[in-house]
Amino acid sequence: MIDAFLAVCVHIIGSVKQGVSSRAIKILFNYLKNDQKVFNRFKVNRLIVRKMKLVDYMFSPNQEIADLSLDFSSFLLRYNRELDYQDFSDDQAIL
Numbered sequence: 001m002i003d004a005f006l007a008v009c010v011h012i013i014g015s016v017k018q019g020v021s022s023r024a025i026k027i028l029f030n031y032l033k034n035d036q037k038v039f040n041r042f043k044v045n046r047l048i049v050r051k052m053k054l055v056d057y058m059f060s061p062n063q064e065i066a067d068l069s070l071d072f073s074s075f076l077l078r079y080n081r082e083l084d085y086q087d088f089s090d091d092q093a094i095l
Contacts, residue, residue: 002041005031013052022057022065029072044080046087055089 012024031038057069077083 002038006038006042010048010052013054016053016056022060022062022068025054025057025068025072029068029075032075039079044076044083046083049076049083049087055091 006028009024009028013021013028015021032042033039054069054073057065058073060066060069073088077085
C-alpha cells in the first residue's frame with residue numbers, strides 16, 4: 001500500500017500541473033517527515049528525482065511552490081547522501 005502511494009505521488013509530481021502537483025509535493029513531504037514507515041519505504045534515487053522534475057517547481061513564479069520544492073529538495077539531499085545537486089538537473093546554470 002505504501003509503495004503504491006509513493007508511486008502515485010511521484011507520478012503526480014512529475015506531471016508538473018501546478019495546483020495538483022504542488023499539493024502532491026506537500027503531502028509526500030509531510031508523510032516523509034512524519035511517518036517512519038513511509039520514510040523507510042521511499043528509496044529515492046537519481047531516476048526518481050529526475051522523474052519528479054523538481055527543478056520546474058523551484059523556478060515557479062508562485063513563491064510558495066518554489067519554497068516548498070526547495071525545502072523538499074533539501075530534505076531529500078539531507079537524508080539521501082547518495083543524491084547530489086547534479087541529480088536534479090543537467091543544466092549547469094541551475095546548479
